[in-house]
Amino acid sequence: MxxxxxxxxxxxxxxxxxxxxxxxxxxxxxxxxxxxxxxxxxxxxxxxxxxxxxxxxxxxxxxxxxxxxxxxxxxxxxxxxxxxxxxxxxxxxxxxxxxxxxxxxxxxxxxxxxxxxxxxxxxxxxxxxxxxxxxxxxxxxxxxxxxxxxxxxxxxxxxxxxxxxxxxxxxxxxxxxxxxxxxxxxxxxxxxxxxxxxxxVDLSKYEPTKTKDNSLAEQYDLEGKFVVGYVGTHGMAHGLEHIVDVAESLESYDDIRVVFAGGGAARQKVVDLVREKNLSNVVLIERQPKEMMPKVWSLCDVSLVPLVNSDLFRTVIPSKIFECMGMGIPTVMSVPEGEATAIIRETNSGLVVESENVEQITDAVLKLYSDKELYQKIRQCSIESAPKFxxxxxxxxxxxxxxxxxxx
Missing domain, CATH: 3.40.50.2000 (Glycogen Phosphorylase B;)
Structure with a gap:
């Protein structure tokens, strides 16, 4: 054919x-x-x-x-x-x-x-x-x-x-x-x-990893840090100004870093907000070639998946959740209730919170940061769920x- x-x-x-x-x-x-x-x-x-x-x-x-x-x-x-x-x-x-x-x-x-x-x-x-x-x-x-x-x-x-x-x-x-x-x-x-x-997810490329890519971790000073990552297109639909606010609320935790990796229409807004707030716990990584993405994802202990609070986004499934499953990275999903939140709950591959709710996103990150048993349970469920997708x-x-x- x-x-x-x-x-x-x-x-x-x-x-x-x-x-x-x-x-x-x-x-x-x-x-x-x-x-x-x-x-x-x-x-x-x-x-x-x-x-x-x-x-x-x-x-x-x-x-x-x-x-x-x-x-x-x-x-x-x-x-x-x-x-x-x-x-x-x-x-x-x-x-x-x-x-x-x-x-x-x-x-x-x-x-x-x-x-x-x-x-x-x-x-x-x-x-x-x-x-x-x-x-x-x-x-x-x-x-x-x-x-x-x-x-x-x-x-x-x-x-x-x-x-x-x-x-x-x-x-x-x-x-x-x-x-x-x-x-x-x-x-x-x-x-x-x-x-x-x-x-x-292409499971031949996105595999579970327990260590961060050495060269990238060293380049961005992320060795030994608990990394919370937003990886992907920086678009208007993602409400990334709220994730910057999450980073500000986590600034007192010395070993937590918030990573923004990617490019897009809202990228400069994120850069400007980080500078305006003078955030020392945020790492900005430019858009990387596709073949680098598993290495970029390896830096993350938690993946942030946000969308703005619009009814339309109840019908959207962000594709990055499947890559995170493949790599065993727990997701904190802050999108309107719908098909995507149902997948996260059914697979137990992350925590679901309200869209644009800075306090709930922060609390979910801290829960995964502090509760090692919960973190490992969600990580294992993510890995086990990936083959379905x-x-x-x-x-x-x-x-x-x-x-x-x-x-x-």
């Missing part, structure tokens, strides 16, 4: 959409399928092209057996509604044209969060008369208004009409959460064509969905 996949995030970018697509694609290749990924020059989240790449109209290369096609787009940082829309729409156009020249695809897959990528996928499927699979990673544009990036308006209503059009025209929808599937059914989409394939399982499930479209 030839799988043609459109995504505007792909390695060396290391965010959740890029990682999911890559880790699935290499498994499809290993299973004997041909995989072509159409993407753009890597630039997320700073909006700066990665070293060694160019923003060219059409370039190809092989990545672990995956045929990667990179097209030219309007590139901007992950901030500002109008510029981001221009970014998304430019990929829709150039990605569509690149897809016209790919030989004999059996199925065309396009992924969100933003659905202009899915527009290109649908248009290609219509022109080439191939099944269209919409991988739904986010309810967009609802997530724009949820973080306050834009208010309800005519533009948002038009985007919602396009959103519903794509759901209806897709031959199959792959949702990354059960909550997304439920919402689509409530909005009139046929539930029979919606399958759920959760995010997961193996990428091997998720990749195989997606291929089964593609094959249901009578292809291959």
């Amino acid at each position: 030839h799988i043609l996949f459109l995504t505007d995030n792909f390695p060396p970018e290391g965010n959740a959409p890029a990682t999911r697509t890559y880790e699935h694609a290499i498994r499809w290749v290993n299973a004997g399928h041909k995989v072509t990924v159409i993407t753009c020059a890597p630039n997320f989240p700073e909006g700066k092209i990665f070293e060694g790449f160019k923003n060219s109209w059409y370039q190809t290369h092989d990545l672990d057996g995956i045929n990667v096609i990179r097209v030219k787009t309007y590139i901007t940082a992950n901030e500002g509604f109008v510029k981001r829309i221009l970014d998304y729409m430019s990929f829709m156009v150039t990605g569509f044209f690149a897809g016209l020249f790919q030989k004999k695809p059996d199925v065309i897959v396009a992924t969100s969060p933003q659905f202009f990528c899915a527009c290109a996928g649908w248009a290609l499927s219509a022109v080439r008369r191939k099944p269209f699979v919409f991988e739904l990673r986010d309810i967009w544009p609802a997530s724009i208004t949820a973080v306050g990036a834009m208010k309800e308006s005519f533009a948002i209503r038009m985007l919602e009409k396009i959103e519903l059009f794509l759901y209806r025209r897709a031959d199959s929808i792959v949702s990354v959460t059960h909550a997304f599937k439920k919402e689509l059914i409530e909005r009139g989409i046929n539930g029979e064509k919606i399958d759920v394939v959760l995010n997961g 193996s990428r091997d399982i998720m990749a195989a499930d997606m291929v089964s969905i593609f094959q249901k479209q009578n292809v291959g």
Whole structure:
């Protein structure tokens, strides 16, 4: 089977959409399928092209057996509604044209969060008369208004009409959460064509570790410290100003450090707040290449997973919780009650507290810091739960969905 996949995030970018697509694609290749990924020059989240790449109209290369096609787009940082829309729409156009020249695809897959990528996928499927699979990673544009990036308006209503059009025209929808599937059914989409394939973890890379990476621990003076880490994209949705407040409340504990590792639209806000508060217990680590992430995670004794207190985020499952399970790192989750909090409770892989509640987040961290027995129990439960969310399982499930479209 030839799988043609459109995504505007792909390695060396290391965010959740890029990682999911890559880790699935290499498994499809290993299973004997041909995989072509159409993407753009890597630039997320700073909006700066990665070293060694160019923003060219059409370039190809092989990545672990995956045929990667990179097209030219309007590139901007992950901030500002109008510029981001221009970014998304430019990929829709150039990605569509690149897809016209790919030989004999059996199925065309396009992924969100933003659905202009899915527009290109649908248009290609219509022109080439191939099944269209919409991988739904986010309810967009609802997530724009949820973080306050834009208010309800005519533009948002038009985007919602396009959103519903794509759901209806897709031959199959792959949702990354059960909550997304439920919402689509409530909005009139046929539930029979919606399958759920959760995010997961590559257990060959994210393994339990009892020691911090020596070079990184030495570089950031974290040897012998109890490290509380926020690792990942620094976005508006994460409310990281509250995590800075948590760090301030922990400043009297000499052997606790709070690490922010990653980049994104809210990164500078975090840096400015740390400087303003003159916090000596915060370590700031720049965004690292994807292959470095297991080493970065090894620094952490506890992982912080926050989201702002919006009803929309009841339906979101932050993918980093699965990587933490794989490495045996307990999670302190401060997100609205929903599917993600249920996973943490069912697997006993962390502690759940109220979204944006600085006091409760701090108390949970101190509980894991002081209660060694509880910490080890949660760590062991995390390790035991990880195989349920193996990428091997998720990749195989997606291929089964593609094959249901009578292809291959």
